[in-house]
Amino acid sequence: xxxxxxxxxxxxxxxxxxxxxxxxxxxxxxxxxxxxxxxxxxxxxxxxxxxxxxxxxxxxxxxxxxxxxxxxxxxxxxxxxxxxxxxxxxxxxxxxxxxxxxxxxxxxxxxxxxxxxxxxxxxxxxxxxxxxxxxxxxxxxxxxxxxxxxxxxxxxxxxxxxxxxxxxxxxxxxxxxxxxxxxxxxxxxxxxxxxxxxxxxxxxxxxxxxxxxxxxxxxxxxxxxxxxxxxxxxxxxxxxxxxxxxxxxxxxxxxxxxxxxxxxxxxxxxxxxxxxxxxxxxxxxxxxxxxxxxxxxxxxxxxxxxxxxxxxxxxxxxxxxxxxxxxxxxxxxxx
Numbered sequence: 001x002x003x004x005x006x007x008x009x010x011x012x013x014x015x016x017x018x019x020x021x022x023x024x025x026x027x028x029x030x031x032x033x034x035x036x037x038x039x040x041x042x043x044x045x046x047x048x049x050x051x052x053x054x055x056x057x058x059x060x061x062x063x064x065x066x067x068x069x070x071x072x073x074x075x076x077x078x079x080x081x082x083x084x085x086x087x088x089x090x091x092x093x094x095x096x097x098x099x100x101x102x103x104x105x106x107x108x109x110x111x112x113x114x115x116x117x118x119x120x121x122x123x124x125x126x127x128x129x130x131x132x133x134x135x136x137x138x139x140x141x142x143x144x145x146x147x148x149x150x151x152x153x154x155x156x157x158x159x160x161x162x163x164x165x166x167x168x169x170x171x172x173x174x175x176x177x178x179x180x181x182x183x184x185x186x187x188x189x190x191x192x193x194x195x196x197x198x199x200x201x202x203x204x205x206x207x208x209x210x211x212x213x214x215x216x217x218x219x220x221x222x223x224x225x226x227x228x229x230x231x232x233x234x235x236x237x238x239x240x241x242x243x244x245x246x247x248x249x250x251x252x253x254x255x256x257x258x259x260x261x262x263x264x265x266x267x268x269x270x271x272x273x274x275x276x277x278x279x280x281x282x283x284x285x286x287x288x289x290x291x292x293x294x295x296x297x298x299x300x301x302x303x304x305x306x307x308x309x310x311x312x313x314x315x316x317x318x319x320x321x322x323x324x325x326x327x328x329x330x331x332x333x334x335x
Contacts, residue, residue: 063145087111099200117174122222125155126183154229222288236270245287
């Protein structure tokens with residue numbers, strides 16, 4: 001991801017059409033507890049300690065820059081985790097083109113639960129980390145790969161914790177978890193020459209949208225998670241999400257507020273953010289929203305450790321993981 005736009009612009013002009021259309025912010029004391037909704041649907045309780053451990057495990061591999069040893073090690077870990085929770089796992093391999101016109105290998109990870117169910121929900125995050133700390137205050141670190149604890153690993157960690165509970169999902173609902181690759185390899189700030197119109201972001205999701213893991217793949221709606229771990233994070237209603245999937249945005253924010261997370265989910269519009277939900281919306285026509293940290297008080301519109309060497313475990317908070325994870329669980333089990 002990573003750009004924020006304050007006015008609508010046309011992104012990803014694509015001609016492909018391959019796809020079908022907790023009550024507080026504190027700790028969760030009982031990791032085995034279950035809550036029953038007013039519709040008598042039992043929703044598992046999201047365990048923030050488990051999610052935090054999933055984030056840390058990814059970070060322990062080091063920067064997961066595509067086609068590095070750490071990237072390959074993390075790939076093995078993620079696919080085995082999904083399999084252990086009962087998913088049918090596909091590693092989608094392909095080729096993409098970077099901002100500088102160089103070719104790069106893509107490895108999207110797809111885990112499907114209840115694969116025969118026709119009512120499907122798409123959950124996604126990117127699992128790669130950025131090769132450049134190009135927003136760091138220290139220019140000598142601009143070419144240093146980042147750990148991506150928040151920017152990448154947090155979304156994946158939340159989805160792994162959700163996956164751990166999906167055996168309890170009603171059999172008439174199918175969940176597809178996609179970990180998109182090569183999301184964060186966009187043109188660095190220190191490269192002034194413009195190579196590509198869109199800056200080379202979101203390469204893995206573009207590839208998946210053009211070549212879905214199942215022909216004519218359809219989902220009723222989708223939720224993308226990006227940078228969902230920072231302390232006291234604020235999630236505004238991202239504008240492309242409102243443009244393409246307003247009903248899903250409203251449902252998720254309503255559920256978050258009902259669940260007591262109004263301190264995280266702000267009932268206001270944010271910016272237009274280039275992220276993996278765009279090709280899903282524009283190519284696949286699947287209404288997908290982006291839950292992403294937005295900070296109107298920074299120049300970038302993102303958190304202060306975005307694309308810096310400080311994007312480490314010191315900037316991941318269990319309470320934020322819980323607020324996002326429990327909200328998504330409440331939505332998918334009831335919606």
